[in-house]
Amino acid sequence: MTTLDNHRASALPEPENGDGPARGGTVEYVLDHLRNGVLQGRYAPGQRLIEADLTRDLRVSRGPLREAFRRLSAEGILEIVPHRGALVRRLTLREMKELFQIRLGLETLAARLAAEAMADPETKAQFEREIETIWDEHPRPPGAEYIDENHQFHDAVVAASGNEQLLKLTRQLRLPVLMYQLAGTLKTENIAASLAEHRAIARAILAGDAKLAEEHVRDHLQRALGVAHAMPHRVFAR
Known part of the structure; x- marks a missing residue:
């Protein structure tokens, strides 16, 4: 995680009900959620991941979410498409x-x-x-x-x-x-x-x-x- 991501993660408030990410672990929390979501079929191959929906549902800011997208793109799980955003990668x-x-x-x-x-x-x-x-x-x-x-x-x-x-x-x-x-x-x-x-x-x-x-x-x-x-x-x- 970068220094910038650490700053963003630490700036996020703790969820009052105990759900969501703990401080310092926001990017890892998003990574786990997205990986498991792809694996369990919540996010299907070819599906576009909507930033606004994910930041709301996961209660995270755009910075950690985009860092998670970047890492998953490097792993070959997502692909970043200009003007479309992040999509679950789908091989032919x-x-x-x-x-x-x-x-x-x-x-x-x-x-x-x-x-x-x-x-x-x-x-x-x-x-x-x-x-x-x-x-x-x-x-x-x-x-x-x-x-x-x-x-x-x-x-x-x-x-x-x-x-x-x-x-x-x-x-x-x-x-x-x-x-x-x-x-x-x-x-x-x-x-x-x-x-x-x-x-x-x-x-x-x-x-x-x-x-x-x-x-x-x-x-x-x-x-x-x-x-x-x-x-x-x-x-x-x-």
Whole structure:
């Protein structure tokens, strides 16, 4: 948060009924509200976000709201359109396919490098710590928690590769907006299949089997692409 945003946030009165943001946390409050709103379907892909409505409903000023818009635009969740304002970003089916193709090449490389890196005990121990939640077999419902866990696993694989540029590239291409775009149509069985694939990838990496790790990542992303491709056409921009 910038100094200006801190000043604006601290200048806001505390809500008398306890609802709304606490001082110093206004931008984060707006970010959480908007992210969850997109995820839960309150704000649909392609929808314009009206500043006047949000400042009234969230009881915040325009400064923190616009900073939240800027951050979410940088994350790929919103897009700022001249003379229209902030819209929930909506990928086309073609964009989704192209991004998956790029991820496929980068993440299979990352898996191979990560498997080779398991010869180093410290790297292996760090990887085991970062992926420990995948071994918990309790069902995950569609939502922000699963999206975060999914991102953390893929980040852990790439981080274990030791290639910092690869990590930067994959983070840019991990399709945050697509995950939010598809969240409303994901099913519990899709998530269960994804988690099982994460475990297979992890086992291959931990065993130092670079070829098998690559194969599992390729199968995982191709299945995910198939799930996304089977979504209703209304999910995607034209």
